[in-house]
Amino acid sequence: MAFEYAPAPESRSIVDIRPSYGLFIDGEFVDGRGSSFKTVNPATEETLAEIAEASDADVDLAVRAARRAFRGWSRMSGKERAKYLFRIARIIQERARELAVLESIDNGKPIKESRDVDVPVVAAHFFYYAGWADKLDHAGLGPNPQPLGVAGQVIPWNFPLLMLAWKVAPALACGNTVVLKPAETTPLTALLFAEICQQADLPPGVVNIVTGAGSTGQAVVSHPDVDKVAFTGSTAVGKAIARAIAGTDKLATLELGGKAANIVFDDAPIDQAVEGIVGGIFFNQGHVCCAGSRLLVQESVTDEVLGRLKRRMGTLRVGDPLDKNTDIGAINSREQLERIRELSDIGEAEGAERWAPACELPSSGFWFPPTIFTGVTQAHRIARDEVFGPVLSVLTFRTPAEAIEKANNTPYGLSAGVWTEKGSRILHMASQLRAGVVWANTFNKFDPASPFGGYKESGYGREGGRQGLAAYLKEADA
């Protein structure tokens, strides 16, 4: 007999959500001059708060504040800048529970993940880059490298706080100031981060946060006084940004989409591989640009792998993001849910076979069960388009060469996975896969010391590690 889990909800009482939020400019929360929009809890469709939509004029104010602050911040000794970043890292640790709960409420991700992955890795990024601030001469970019100026940063809704940390920590460590726009569906933790900046006594204007949708992001990216653009999001928007900054002096790093192959050989440790497949595609509801969304299984073990995968999927618990037992939370928005449904329907229409374990979904909110498609070919849209949801396409292969060819047969090149017990094969596969990150016998691991970024249309530049500093520094003028 199966045992039922008792509900284990995390308390919301630690979080105080205000009814409305303004913009964070020059160290203060100010009212926006534009309109406003609502952010909702995707698990309940409850309106959480009214958020200001920054107009072009608001963005201009934020960029001016960042420019003014740049003078002092960039000239401050690295040793002192480091102390501010260490302070921020410590406050994030102090307020970890509050941040995790708020992230799960606003984004829909399970508390298990926001608590154990997102927030700890966010703190780790600030600690890691804090230590670089006074060591930039050793970053491999020549002596006395210089910051670029004002960084305009636009981040997505899948890891709202983590993406903020990836962008803000290295920018500040190098002496840049930032204007950051969080995604319109997940602005709350960025605004809580603004409070953390205040608590840390960060000089006004060093971090500015402007909330809004696409047009606000466009205003940030195209502002003439922004020196550097950092964007994480869709490939289509990444291309638009690359076009928009053509012919300017703006530099850019773009972290875009992916369609990662997770390759399982017949000698792989199957149970571990199944865990890796599940983590690879169902972590964060599959809202991960480097998700292992194409499973490539060696033909001889396909039945075994699929059998165990289906059994494992049957144990995944979908539901309340704040329940500590929840494995799969809510889809972040109605719009995204529609897209996942549409692509899944196309998968079926094109002849692939759809399977999902029986699971009861809550009656309100945005939900999609963990789903796999078998009988998928490379021509199927579900094997080519980024679904950005808990949907796995299963393909097969016979030889390593075939696996490499299929894995690389995509315009993307962000990540890949390899599962085999044979070390030499792992290294061979890793060298042949055209992707920026290769996880071997593991998947979806992140660390501030480890560079992350894509090949081909997954964008350019790296975030994390020593390489992540290159995006925010230039050689000293001779």
Added chain:
Amino acid sequence: MARIDVRKTYKLYIGGAFPRSESGHSYEVTDSKGKFVANASLASRKDVRDAVVAARKAFGPWSSRTAYNRGQIVYRIAEVMEDRRPQFEDAVRQSEGVSAAAARGQVDAAVDRLVWYAGWADKLAQVIGNANPVAGPFFNHTAPEPTGVVGVLAPQESSLLGLVSVVAPVIVTGNVAVVVSSYSRPLPAVTFSEVLATSDVPGGVVNILTGDASALGPWLAAHMDVNAIDLCGVAGLDNAAELATSLEVAAADNLKRVRRAPDAEPDWTAEPGLSPMTAFVEQKTVWHPIGI
């Protein structure tokens, strides 16, 4: 009676062969005083596409060679060039209108630059890659890899030293190149392709097209099987700023890596630093659990 000299027909260099332009077009090359020197092939859009196909075919094998081997081959280019210094000196003198001594200096510098880059082949990964101390039981390591097919618009003025300075960093890192030479000074590039052809450089690794960067650049920048583009040769062309912008816009269609056009042609005698190489490498990070 005076001997009638044997004149050379200047051709393209694609996939290790020396074809004429498929278009049949050629153009007049004059020396710095405007005197007719030769006809050079005028590369067409189709030649660009053929060169990209040849380059793509060469990329897998070239990028899979050991760094040591690539370094040896780049050094071999320097050796063969050294042998043909008088010919290069003539070509540079004629193209650029400089004194014999200045031309000799440029050829020396070009040979020396190749030697310098040759030594980088097996060192770049050690200098810009690293082991990453992640917080967990994982082996984690990051190393550079070539981007792929790189379109190179070679400098318009520095016909040899400039050309070598943009081609060497691309190939020593394992990329392959489709190069558009200086339009008005193509002769050193033609001689350079003859050196490449006899230097153990596999066919297709470097493809050199003589022609107009303003006309060919847009096809290279828009080609979906080109991974990166070096816009150096745009400096000094008519409407350089507009052209550079339009090439960057075209390059965005498949997110090509772009090395931007300089405001004016750089001083090629200066130390290059690492950026010509790092502009065209990716960084690959590999994770593996540590356990028994």
